[in-house]
Amino acid sequence: MADNETTNTIPTPQSKPDEMRGLAARLRARANSVLMKDQPHQAADLRTAASLIEQLANLTAEILTSAAVIDGLTRLLRIAGGA
Numbered sequence: 001m002a003d004n005e006t007t008n009t010i011p012t013p014q015s016k017p018d019e020m021r022g023l024a025a026r027l028r029a030r031a032n033s034v035l036m037k038d039q040p041h042q043a044a045d046l047r048t049a050a051s052l053i054e055q056l057a058n059l060t061a062e063i064l065t066s067a068a069v070i071d072g073l074t075r076l077l078r079i080a081g082g083a
Contacts, residue, residue: 017064020057024050 015023030036031046 014060017057017061020053020060024053024057027053 027046027050031043031050036043036046
């Protein structure tokens with residue numbers, strides 16, 4: 001019997017915040033398009049997905065910014081002989 005486990009060991013690259021925001025904008029545009037007029041529930045799902053992706057993009061950007069600041073502070077402390 002075959003295993004259902006994946007053998008792929010290549011990590012999936014994380015999208016950058018700008019790429020995530022682009023995806024969210026495309027999903028929102030699709031939700032607001034004429035194609036979705038007769039599918040209000042699917043349009044609402046697309047809008048919700050777009051909002052969640054934007055929140056994730058904002059959180060990711062905040063984490064990256066904080067990490068850069070912390071890394072900079074750590075380097076400065078090392079230079080100053082404090083860490």
